[in-house]
Structures are given as structure tokens and as C-alpha cells.
Amino acid sequence: MAPETKHLEVTLDTHVESVNLAEEMCVRVAEASGFNEDECYRIGMSVREGVINAFHYGNQEKPEKKIHLAIELTEERMIIRVLDEGKGFRLTDVPDPLAQENLLSTSGRGIFLMKAFMDEFDVHPGKTGGAELVMAKRLPGLGSPHTNGNGSAPNSGAPHQEA
């Protein structure tokens, strides 16, 4: 028998409040999955940054566009996907916020934080356009190898976009 996978999907409006809503939802799932307070904070922050990215950069704050959030719980991982309806982007095109010339930039740290706070992170082209951010955290007690932006994101039906 296949291991049980729990799946939750919501469609969010392109609105600031969606950022808070997505964060709260994912933190609740993380808490129920046994993550400690620090890990819940990191997961919540990562989801927040993912939805901010979709809201601001992907959907360009256009209210007619939607943000699609999916949470998947497998036996090993909590996987979160954030899909926007924008033009998509490549990780290689994202400036390094730690570079000296970018330190005083007022934006551009969201992707960095997601990569820092999650065990796995990658960006795929969405099936219907836009960018799909895929991030995962291993469930408590299973360790946390980092494979961020190296094409090691959890299974996705979307073709992989080399980072």
C-alpha cells in the first residue's frame, strides 16, 4: 500500500492579506506535524516570502491574478508550492543579496531567505505560465540535508529549470 500523503490546496487573491493568511495556514500545518517553534518560524517566513514574491514580482500586485498555494505532507517532508500567474523567472537571474554592491538594496532578499530557511528550494516554470516556487522541510527527527537551488526540489510534474 502506498504511503499516505496529505494534500491541501488553496487559491489566494493577489492581496497583502494573502501573505499573512498563507503564513498562518502553513505554520498551523507545521505545528500539527511536530515542528518546533524555531522550525515553524522558518517555514512561516519562507511561505511568507514565497507569497510576497508571487504577489509583488509574479502577479505584479494585479488583483485579477491569483496565487496558488499547495501544502503536501509525505511521510518524510512538508512540501510547499507557491505558483503565481506572472512571467516566471530563473534563479540564475536573481542577484545575490550578499554581494557588496547589493547590501544596501531595499529588496531582493526573499529568495535568499527561503533558501536559507528550508531544506530544499527550487523554482520551476509553472504548467500554465508563471513561476512555481517549491520548498520542503524534512519532518522532525529525519535530519535536514540542504539541496537548495540545485535541481533537487521535491517531485514536480513541471519540467525542471536549471538553476
Added chain:
Amino acid sequence: MPSLFATTREYSGITLVDLSGRISLGDGSALLRKTVRDLLDEGRTKIILNLGDVNYIDSSGIGELVSGFTAVRNRGGELKLLNLTKKVHDLLQITKLFTVFDVFNDEATAMRSFQ
């Protein structure tokens, strides 16, 4: 309910801004921006942000701190940070902003640093 509250105190030409809550996308970041802009409009360019009761900052909030830092510096002043919580401290560390801001753990030392 607002996610961030700000109150200001002034001693010897130095303005302390006590912040509490979240500096995040939306009204938190907006209030920080307005607070710093208002102070600059009043000619107050020696500013300490007391973040002792700020329990959360996201990338938008980090951007607003950097924006405030730059705006104050462009007016010939200085914006410094006081009393970082562990989460905020860690965020500034991993984003290398610890090397940009003057950060203090006690108010008296922060005040003296302007002399």
C-alpha cells in the same frame, strides 16, 4: 489592529524610536517608513531604532530598515539599531547587514556613540 507601534523620545538631539510588533509587508513597513521620513522632515538626523519589542521582520521590513538607513545617511545623519531580539539579530547576520548597521545592546552606549 496595527502590526507595529512606534513612539519617539528625544534626548540631547538624539531621537529614540521605540518599536513594538512586526515590521513586515503592509502597515508595519509603512509605519516605519513614515516614522523615519517624518523625523527627517523635522530635521532629526540622529536616530536610534529600539527593536527590543520587535519580534518579527520579513524581507520587506529588512528593506525598510535599509531604506531608512540610507535616507538618514543621505541627510548627513546616522540611523542605529538597539536591542535586537534573537530572531532579528540572526536575520541581520545571515543577510550580512550586521556589517552595515551600528548595533547596540544598551541605550546609554548607543546614545554615547553619537558624541
